[in-house]
């Protein structure tokens with residue numbers, strides 16, 4: 113494996129911090145005052161999907177949770193803590209599940225080979241495959257089938273969010289939690305809104 117020089121990142125960072133200061137003198141001071149991100153994004157850990165970069169966001173704009181294949185698991189204390197803090201402390205009312213075509217985690221679950229520990233995590237996606245078996249089998253081209261699974265997985269994770277006690281409590285308090293199903297395509301750079309693609313109303317608000 114080739115070794116990269118991480119020092120170049122630190123050098124870049126110094127230049128970036130100086131550039132930010134010169135263009136906006138109070139940029140870092142304003143961040144010290146606290147955060148009020150507009151949305152919580154649940155994305156994949158894949159290095160090619162960096163949501164802030166793709167969506168043109170700045171520091172403080174987005175509260176983010178990432179894991180392999182953007183899964184919402186009801187036993188994942190990490191995700192549940194992030195969601196609770198986002199909704200109850202930061203007052204976030206928009207949650208985006210942000211999948212992506214070409215997802216290795218989705219493909220691994222689809223291929224159903226033995227990959228060790230990660231198989232336990234991928235079991236969440238195998239449930240999605242089982243729930244949509246007939247729909248997926250109707251698609252002849254394998255890549256198209258996996259891309260469809262990427263979309264179905266995003267929609268399934270939206271449903272999982274709705275089943276959390278955090279979501280139910282927020283709805284019980286009369287708060288509107290808007291759920292967004294997005295898929296990033298790194299072959300075009302575009303983010304697709306599944307709500308529009310599938311004309312989903314109002315299951316994904």
Ligand SMILES: [Zn+2]
Pocket residue numbers: 156157158180181182212214215216217218
């Ligand atoms: Zn992925």
